[in-house]
Amino acid sequence: MRRPFIAGNWKMNLGIKEAVSLAQEIGIGCTPFRSVDVALAPTTLAVDAVNEALQGTGVHVASQNHHESDSGAFTGAVSATMLKEAGCAYAIIGHSERRTLFGETLDDVHNKVHSAFKAGLLPILCIGETLEQRENGQAQTIVQEQLLSALKDLSADQIAAITIAYEPVWAIGTGKTASPAEAQSMHAFIRSLLQERYPSFVANDIRIQYGGSVKPHNAKELLSQPDIDGALVGGASLTAKAFIGILTAITQG
Numbered sequence: 001m002r003r004p005f006i007a008g009n010w011k012m013n014l015g016i017k018e019a020v021s022l023a024q025e026i027g028i029g030c031t032p033f034r035s036v037d038v039a040l041a042p043t044t045l046a047v048d049a050v051n052e053a054l055q056g057t058g059v060h061v062a063s064q065n066h067h068e069s070d071s072g073a074f075t076g077a078v079s080a081t082m083l084k085e086a087g088c089a090y091a092i093i094g095h096s097e098r099r100t101l102f103g104e105t106l107d108d109v110h111n112k113v114h115s116a117f118k119a120g121l122l123p124i125l126c127i128g129e130t131l132e133q134r135e136n137g138q139a140q141t142i143v144q145e146q147l148l149s150a151l152k153d154l155s156a157d158q159i160a161a162i163t164i165a166y167e168p169v170w171a172i173g174t175g176k177t178a179s180p181a182e183a184q185s186m187h188a189f190i191r192s193l194l195q196e197r198y199p200s201f202v203a204n205d206i207r208i209q210y211g212g213s214v215k216p217h218n219a220k221e222l223l224s225q226p227d228i229d230g231a232l233v234g235g236a237s238l239t240a241k242a243f244i245g246i247l248t249a250i251t252q253g
């Protein structure tokens, strides 16, 4: 049985004080939801303070991005080791905004997955097709390429410990959600790719989140699908009301 995993990606929103205040509110609000794993990804600058604020709540901290190298002459960059030291448990990798706005390649994503493991961070690997790719019938090909290139050279145990976040790019921040059936179909495809290539515990254990305009009103139906194990949440993670609303919705009987 896979534990549901809800992660909030705050992107470049909320300064340190605002991030701490929202983390405190969410930390308290999460108390009744011990059957769900929860993580929050603040701006890098707030990782340390948010980690402090979440002590004792069971809510983890995730990074939004890191440099693949451990240290060196990479002005402006932050390594996975540094993020681990600051309190991160998870590392979001390959978000579509990183791929499209910052030019992250398949190789970059692959290297970041490896450096996250080396530092002791658990990757949340984002994959997903654009609207154009979907309309051209390429959605599965793109998702397969992004998935398999990122997982190259990892052990079965490492792959099982990854969280995959399937995020159709056309559903991120747009208010358009993939229908539960569309999302389920891609999640089942991802799991089948793993089933074909790795020992069966990998496909059984790996958690696949859906991301793309998840809100309290649509979370339950999405997460009721057999292969949807959680959500990566952008906009609705920026208020405690909406984020806790998602947890409430998915745990209702």
Ligand code: PEP
Pocket: 009, 167, 171, 172, 173, 174, 175, 211, 212, 213, 214, 232, 233, 234, 235, 236
């Ligand atoms: C995201 O950015 O990963 C995301 C899913 O955003 P939103 O929930 O706002 O669509």
